[in-house]
Amino acid sequence: MTGGTKVISVAITGAAGQIGYSLIPMLLQREVFGRGVKVRLKLLEIPQSVSNLKGLVMELEDSGFGTIDSIEVGSDPNVIFQDIDWAILVGAVARHPGMERKDLLETNARIFYEQGRALDQVAKKNVKVLVVGNPANTNCLITLRNAPSIPVGNFFALTRLDQNRAQFQLANKAGRHLDEVKNVIVWGNHSTTQVPDFTQATIGGEGVEAFIDRDWLEGEFFQSVAERGGAVLKARKRSSALSAAWAITDCVEDLIRPNGVFSAGMYTRGNRFGWDEDLVFSMPLRSVERDGKLVQEVVDMGEFDPFIAEKIRASEEELVEERKAVFEYLK
Numbered sequence: 001m002t003g004g005t006k007v008i009s010v011a012i013t014g015a016a017g018q019i020g021y022s023l024i025p026m027l028l029q030r031e032v033f034g035r036g037v038k039v040r041l042k043l044l045e046i047p048q049s050v051s052n053l054k055g056l057v058m059e060l061e062d063s064g065f066g067t068i069d070s071i072e073v074g075s076d077p078n079v080i081f082q083d084i085d086w087a088i089l090v091g092a093v094a095r096h097p098g099m100e101r102k103d104l105l106e107t108n109a110r111i112f113y114e115q116g117r118a119l120d121q122v123a124k125k126n127v128k129v130l131v132v133g134n135p136a137n138t139n140c141l142i143t144l145r146n147a148p149s150i151p152v153g154n155f156f157a158l159t160r161l162d163q164n165r166a167q168f169q170l171a172n173k174a175g176r177h178l179d180e181v182k183n184v185i186v187w188g189n190h191s192t193t194q195v196p197d198f199t200q201a202t203i204g205g206e207g208v209e210a211f212i213d214r215d216w217l218e219g220e221f222f223q224s225v226a227e228r229g230g231a232v233l234k235a236r237k238r239s240s241a242l243s244a245a246w247a248i249t250d251c252v253e254d255l256i257r258p259n260g261v262f263s264a265g266m267y268t269r270g271n272r273f274g275w276d277e278d279l280v281f282s283m284p285l286r287s288v289e290r291d292g293k294l295v296q297e298v299v300d301m302g303e304f305d306p307f308i309a310e311k312i313r314a315s316e317e318e319l320v321e322e323r324k325a326v327f328e329y330l331k
């Protein structure tokens with residue numbers, strides 16, 4: 001608190017990237033950290049992009065956001081992560097032509113290994129960490145394994161964009177308003193093996209199969225959600241940024257206020273589904289108050305539909321393979 005106003009420290013990495021450009025004003029404008037709460041922005045970039053970042057800072061200053069307390073920029077996570085309440089880890093290296101997937105995993109593993117260690121050393125022990133940079137689930141696993149002093153329940157990987165994409169596809173196909181679509185769960189990896197679970201979803205309180213043919217749900221629906229990012233890239237010549245920023249703010253809100261069921265990747269240790277216990281896996285969560293603190297619990301959605309169970313198994317296998325490729329970065 002400064003002068004009675006609550007101030008929250010929020011680190012955003014990759015802040016000079018295209019998601020950062022949409023995300024930062026959106027977080028401030030939607031007041032996701034609470035009405036009237038001021039934000040101490042701590043923006044991390046690689047040294048070559050700090051100058052770009054300074055341009056963004058000038059724009060933020062010129063926009064006159066009343067919700068900004070201060071802005072700090074830098075390229076050392078040990079400085080930027082000092083005493084933060086939130087870390088939104090967007091910065092990552094994109095796959096460039098000719099780059100093997102294995103090299104992509106390793107390049108990013110190094111980033112999240114370093115940032116996990118920095119969080120462990122200098123962030124508040126109750127910091128909440130949302131990993132966005134791809135491969136998001138495995139990067140989140142590396143981060144939490146390298147930050148052992150922070151509870152594993154404070155780490156999340158973004159799959160809310162997949163949830164939002166799936167919700168739109170269902171509403172659009174059924175010819176109903178988006179608001180009527182509920183309980184769309186995304187299981188597994190944020191990749192093409194992700195599992196948008198239509199069997200739990202409802203439209204206006206009824207199961208989606210009352211409106212939409214099962215063949216379409218198992219075929220085109222799955223494919224269109226998995227390939228939506230690619231479709232945006234093809235059309236826009238740049239990857240999703242506005243919708244990604246919106247999904248990040250949705251997810252932060254889900255984590256800050258009890259707001260119903262949402263999907264995010266969380267650590268699988270102690271899971272009741274029989275999955276490998278050392279993965280970050282997207283699952284249905286709910287924020288609930290316990291002993292005066294807001295925590296996230298896994299929502300029981302009942303038995304899995306056999307088609308969904310098989311898809312979940314494939315996504316789990318993919319995550320196990322990703323983990324093998326980065327084993328040397330796991331503490």
Ligand code: NAX
Binds near residue numbers: 017092093133157162
């Ligand atoms: P950009 O390439 O526009 O921006 C990435 C930024 O990260 C760059 O400015 C770069 O300099 C910075 N960066 C790289 N290494 C860094 C490091 N070690 N520390 C700090 N900053 C670093 O990508 P953008 O479109 O903004 O996407 C960012 C990441 O989000 C990508 O990995 C992307 O694949 C991922 N996404 C994840 C999504 C999800 O649902 N989990 C959806 C959207 C997005 O595709």
